Amino acid sequence: MRTVFQEQFIAFETIVRREIARFTRIWTQTLLPPVITQSLSFVIFGKFIGSQVGHINGVSYMAFIVPGLVMMSVINSAFTNVVSSFFSVKFQRSIEEVLVSPTTHVAIIAGYVMGGVIRGILVGSIVFVVSIFFTHPVIHNLAIIIIFIILTSLVFSLAGLVNAIFAKKFDDVSIFPTFVLTPLTYLGGVFYSIHSLPGVWQQFSLFNPILYMVNGFRYGFYGFSDVSVGGSILFLVALVGILLYANLYLMKKGTGIKS
Amino acid sequence: MKAIEIKNLTKTYANGIQALKRIDLEVEQGDFFALLGANGAGKTTVIGILTDLVNKTAGEVKVFGHDIDKDFSVAKKFIGVVPQEINLNIFERAIDILVTQAGYYGIPCNEALPRAEELLKRLGLWEKRFGSPRTYSGGMKRRLMIARALIHEPKMLFLDEPTAGVDVEIRHEMWEYLRERNKAGLTILLTTHYLEEVEQMCRNAAIIKGGEIIMRDSVRKLLTFMDKEVYVVSVQHVKDITTLSQYKPVVVDDTTLEIEMSRKETLHDFVARLAQTGMVLTDIRPKGHRLEKLFLEVLNK
Structure with a gap:
């Protein structure tokens, strides 16, 4: 006889296993594209343009953009994994398989989010390994790197789930990444330090949550950041809390999945 | 429980x-x-x-x-x-x-x-x-x-x-x-x-x-709410049906009749009456499903 906790853990594990099986089965769509895209970024931005930019805070431009490009891959992979997987089961109505079962909303959210976190970290790690062929990134504080990669993938997995819950058609799945996520990522300090921006744009950049993720992550490698690292961690933890609550509320209400 | x-x-x-x-x-x-x-x-x-x-x-x-x-x-x-x-x-x-x-x-x-x-x-x-x-x-x-x-x-x-x-x-x-x-x-x-x-x-x-x-x-x-049943009756040749009027017969073709029977009537009586007309019975079966009729009756009320 299993306890309720054991049963819920098996349900959670089932969702995670299913998610891993899904994104590894279609690895040419999930794991390969970010590696190719970021390799091109390393070549174009790092090698060709970077050689003319020089150093930022004492590190080469190529080394400077590595954490940002890794984080970009983490953000996109975590978000896309959850939004496409959850929307796909919703669209096919196979979401009903889990809804009719005793699996709690917490286990459902945790399972899908864990799938996104694993894919985010996996893709981020692959991109980081690829970056070693172009530069020699150093590690200033491994704990900070791990904290930021986990918190960022959590934030975007949870955000992907909110998007999937509200999405009614396939177009709704791509609106947020195209019109919100990509611009915020490019303007989030991946390719530059905000100190190089004019005053008003510096202030404006501070409203971009991705700035805190990229800079905190970069701090883990080189020990410098445009923003407070402790403050960034608190901000990300708060964001995780808000998004988790939003998902729990939407699930309980049955938004997009129950009538 | x-x-x-x-x-x-x-x-x-x-x-x-x-x-x-x-x-x-x-x-x-x-x-x-x-x-x-x-x-x-x-x-x-x-x-x-x-x-x-x-x-x-x-x-x-x-x-x-x-x-x-x-x-x-x-x-x-x-x-x-x-x-x-x-x-x-x-x-x-x-x-x-x-x-x-x-x-x-x-x-x-x-x-x-x-x-x-x-x-x-x-x-x-x-x-x-x-x-x-x-x-x-x-x-x-x-x-x-x-x-x-x-x-x-x-x-x-x-x-x-x-x-x-x-x-x-x-x-x-x-x-x-x-x-x-x-x-x-x-x-x-x-x-x-x-x-x-x-x-x-x-x-x-x-x-x-x-x-x-x-x-x-x-x-x-x-x-049991169904008090009437329609049967499809097959015979060798359909003849005069006037003596079967109580069963409201309808001639479908040369060899087929449809009749209506209430729960009070028996198939035995019907077969005897049919024999008197000189028609040779080859098959008899209920038309459609009783529950379906009840269902339609209830829904149409």
Whole structure:
């Protein structure tokens, strides 16, 4: 006889296993594209343009953009994994398989989010390994790197789930990444330090949550950041809390999945 | 303890449509129960509420004594559901669909695999276990959904129009299997358009119309509400039918008549009367299904 906790853990594990099986089965769509895209970024931005930019805070431009490009891959992979997987089961109505079962909303959210976190970290790690062929990134504080990669993938997995819950058609799945996520990522300090921006744009950049993720992550490698690292961690933890609550509320209400 | 106890169940959808109007319904353990009604009568809404796919507006629902408002997660373990629409994940293999479903009920892989094997073999899908539902025929998809609904060994099975679009042979195989499971103690609640099946399989039935239960009784008793029966009579050659006027005969063709008989009359008397006309009887059978007629009569009231 299993306890309720054991049963819920098996349900959670089932969702995670299913998610891993899904994104590894279609690895040419999930794991390969970010590696190719970021390799091109390393070549174009790092090698060709970077050689003319020089150093930022004492590190080469190529080394400077590595954490940002890794984080970009983490953000996109975590978000896309959850939004496409959850929307796909919703669209096919196979979401009903889990809804009719005793699996709690917490286990459902945790399972899908864990799938996104694993894919985010996996893709981020692959991109980081690829970056070693172009530069020699150093590690200033491994704990900070791990904290930021986990918190960022959590934030975007949870955000992907909110998007999937509200999405009614396939177009709704791509609106947020195209019109919100990509611009915020490019303007989030991946390719530059905000100190190089004019005053008003510096202030404006501070409203971009991705700035805190990229800079905190970069701090883990080189020990410098445009923003407070402790403050960034608190901000990300708060964001995780808000998004988790939003998902729990939407699930309980049955938004997009129950009538 | 009842398998299902529903009291004052009401559902009003966001668009204002009142799908259920304070319905009361009880289903005994071990029953093979039919919920009948036209499209949009509220059948699927009842099943949706019982399986947590539809939020109820008001009322009480108990599944094997467990109130769904208090401990739905316990109640859900008693229920397996085969929905009306195919809702299989077309990107997964059949065997994985079953093992995953078991996982949602807290059953680990090592326990789920032998159960999946047994169900897939019994339902004739074992050879195709590594295939995806994309490659399955309509009947195979239905059988896979039955296997999925039974993987956690529920005590109650909801079948929402399970044989829609399934060919006759497969339909009969499915019914044979479900009858076998019902005999083994599984309570079954069925909605279907094939009233012939209800007549043959179900012990009790309720008719739902416009979100209200308008009749609930044993199938046998429901049939007694029918006071007339139409028979198709085949003879070698149709002759003068005036002496059969009490049976309201209608000549269909040279060898076929249709007659109407009340419950007070007997086939024996009719056959004797037919013999007096000089017609040679070759066959006699009821026209259509009695329950279907009752159903239409009740719905048209």
